[in-house]
Amino acid sequence: MPKTYDVLVIGGGATGGGTALDLALRGLRVALVERADLTDGTSGRYHGLLHSGGRYAVRDPESARECIEENRLLRKIVPHGIEDTSGLFIQTPDDDPAYAEKWVVACRECGIETEEISPAQALKQEPVLNPKLLRAFRVPDAACDSFDILTALGAAIQQHGGTVHTYHEVVGLGLAGGKVTGATLRNRRTGEEQFVGATLVVNAAGAWAGQIAALAGCQLTVRPSKGTMVAMAYRFVNTIINRLHKPGDGDILVPVGTVAVIGTTSVNVADPNDTSVQPWEVQLMLDEGEKMVPGFSQVRALRAWAGVRPLYEEGAGTEGREAKRTFAVLDHAARDGVGGLVTVVGGKFTTYRLMAERAADAVCAQFGVTVPCVTKSFVLPDVRIPLNPPKPHRLGHRLEDLEEGRAKDQLICECEIVTRKELEEAVAAHADVAAPWILDDLRRDLRLGMGPCQGGFCGVRAAAILHESAGLDAAQATAALADFAQRRWKGQRPLLWGQGLRQALLDEQIYRGILGLDRLLLAE
Numbered sequence: 001m002p003k004t005y006d007v008l009v010i011g012g013g014a015t016g017g018g019t020a021l022d023l024a025l026r027g028l029r030v031a032l033v034e035r036a037d038l039t040d041g042t043s044g045r046y047h048g049l050l051h052s053g054g055r056y057a058v059r060d061p062e063s064a065r066e067c068i069e070e071n072r073l074l075r076k077i078v079p080h081g082i083e084d085t086s087g088l089f090i091q092t093p094d095d096d097p098a099y100a101e102k103w104v105v106a107c108r109e110c111g112i113e114t115e116e117i118s119p120a121q122a123l124k125q126e127p128v129l130n131p132k133l134l135r136a137f138r139v140p141d142a143a144c145d146s147f148d149i150l151t152a153l154g155a156a157i158q159q160h161g162g163t164v165h166t167y168h169e170v171v172g173l174g175l176a177g178g179k180v181t182g183a184t185l186r187n188r189r190t191g192e193e194q195f196v197g198a199t200l201v202v203n204a205a206g207a208w209a210g211q212i213a214a215l216a217g218c219q220l221t222v223r224p225s226k227g228t229m230v231a232m233a234y235r236f237v238n239t240i241i242n243r244l245h246k247p248g249d250g251d252i253l254v255p256v257g258t259v260a261v262i263g264t265t266s267v268n269v270a271d272p273n274d275t276s277v278q279p280w281e282v283q284l285m286l287d288e289g290e291k292m293v294p295g296f297s298q299v300r301a302l303r304a305w306a307g308v309r310p311l312y313e314e315g316a317g318t319e320g321r322e323a324k325r326t327f328a329v330l331d332h333a334a335r336d337g338v339g340g341l342v343t344v345v346g347g348k349f350t351t352y353r354l355m356a357e358r359a360a361d362a363v364c365a366q367f368g369v370t371v372p373c374v375t376k377s378f379v380l381p382d383v384r385i386p387l388n389p390p391k392p393h394r395l396g397h398r399l400e401d402l403e404e405g406r407a408k409d410q411l412i413c414e415c416e417i418v419t420r421k422e423l424e425e426a427v428a429a430h431a432d433v434a435a436p437w438i439l440d441d442l443r444r445d446l447r448l449g450m451g452p453c454q455g456g457f458c459g460v461r462a463a464a465i466l467h468e469s470a471g472l473d474a475a476q477a478t479a480a481l482a483d484f485a486q487r488r489w490k491g492q493r494p495l496l497w498g499q500g501l502r503q504a505l506l507d508e509q510i511y512r513g514i515l516g517l518d519r520l521l522l523a524e
């Protein structure tokens with residue numbers, strides 16, 4: 001790793017990835033550092049909704065305007081990461097009927113197009129919806145794949161002269177003469193520490209931004225708000241469904257790939273690493289799901305997980321759902337008397353590009369760089385299935401490629417349609433194949449193991465390929481398989497009943513009964 005950069009960006013989520021790219025495109029020498037894989041933070045543990053802004057129009061119009069503007073832009077610059085599902089806001093008998101009129105007016109004022117359709121039309125479009133629904137409005141929501149978008153950002157950063165260092169944790173900031181001079185990075189695999197100099201450091205560590213600021217002696221109160229989501233083993237709807245009421249828990253259903261994700265809760269937590277899922281949260285998601293789709297809770301729940309919102313309002317004490325979803329760019333020289341450090345925090349995944357633009361503007365001003373931002377029109381590369389011209393993601397692409405003979409290959413993951421060639425290419429592109437978490441990284445690259453079997457069938461095949469084609473010895477491949485099984489198990493554990501329990505027992509039988517995975521690990 002080189003020893004100095006113009007800018008070191010901390011945090012491999014959407015905000016950090018977007019900021020590093022923006023700066024690289026303006027000609028600065030940039031490094032992005034992330035303590036785990038890209039999207040390991042909130043950007044990979046979110047709900048997957050490209051907001052139209054409708055959710056925020058009444059209470060937080062500034063965020064709503066940011067969302068709709070960025071929604072329109074992201075569809076153009078990263079179409080392969082977005083499925084144009086559109087969205088519906090539905091008023092059920094449980095929702096306050098007075099809210100609808102306020103909401104329509106607020107959406108109009110924020111520039112969000114809404115179209116009222118009759119309950120019959122809504123039910124024709126989505127037949128599983130609550131037949132008692134009273135009103136329905138179309139909005140330009142979409143489903144958004146953060147793994148694909150961060151992969152694209154990472155590739156673009158490197159194509160434009162920047163570097164990306166995953167699995168490097170910032171454990172200290174260098175300070176000299178009242179100015180940040182770089183960061184000490186700890187390699188998560190080897191434990192080695194190295195100081196990397198930078199003229200300026202950008203803190204884009206999301207819910208952890210307060211911890212990074214503290215390393216420079218700055219006080220920054222980020223309020224971590226945990227949200228739990230549950231993926232159901234069935235897509236239910238092809239449109240994003242929002243309840244037409246004041247934002248609350250479990251009131252959005254997002255079709256993501258072959259599944260549907262209901263979310264979320266909103267729980268203030270002391271530690272941003274707290275992504276524990278509580279039984280009451282799962283039950284609440286299932287109960288609220290019933291209000292949108294009767295029979296919802298009878299379908300198999302596949303996986304539960306949580307992410308932590310990086311809520312920030314300078315000087316305000318608001319928390320949870322009351323806190324605004326806008327963002328802040330803070331120059332710590334002006335704010336705290338500490339030079340060489342800029343923090344960008346808050347916002348939404350949907351608004352990452354705008355946050356990055358504002359942060360990069362602040363950085364460029366300090367360098368005297370006058371190159372304008374180009375990310376409004378810079379199309380991000382699709383490293384997986386490049387299409388010319390780029391097209392929006394469509395469910396069915398992968399199956400069509402397979403059935404129509406364009407992807408003649410062995411299937412490694414049947415649920416998510418991952419072929420052997422794709423897996424081998426992703427392995428070849430990986431910087432550290434022998435890392436024990438390699439299969440989880442490949443999951444983010446390819447969606448390996450994210451479908452109904454939760455890695456039960458594909459995990460062992462992928463581990464065998466690591467051994468056969470990537471040179472991992474038996475002990476390394478076994479360790480990778482055990483790590484993957486453990487991580488997949490974590491999300492299934494809160495949901496063990498009915499069909500989910502049957503699948504978990506089958507997976508356990510494959511790994512412990514047939515393959516003797518725990519005995520193999522003990523033998524090493």
Ligand SMILES: Cc1cc2nc3c(=O)[nH]c(=O)nc-3n(C[C@H](O)[C@H](O)[C@H](O)COP(=O)(O)OP(=O)(O)OC[C@H]3O[C@@H](n4cnc5c(N)ncnc54)[C@H](O)[C@@H]3O)c2cc1C
Binds near residue numbers: 034041
């Ligand atoms: C439950 C939930 C649902 C959501 N749903 C949506 C949605 O549907 N649509 C939407 O637009 N937004 C949604 N959001 C909001 C959105 O996900 C976040 O605002 C956004 O992803 C934050 O991105 P970020 O890059 O700022 O932070 P992160 O993605 O968290 O990135 C920060 C990174 O910093 C890294 N880091 C921390 N400490 C260090 C260190 N010491 N050294 C190196 N790296 C470090 C972390 O590992 C992390 O990867 C949701 C949020 C939650 C919690």
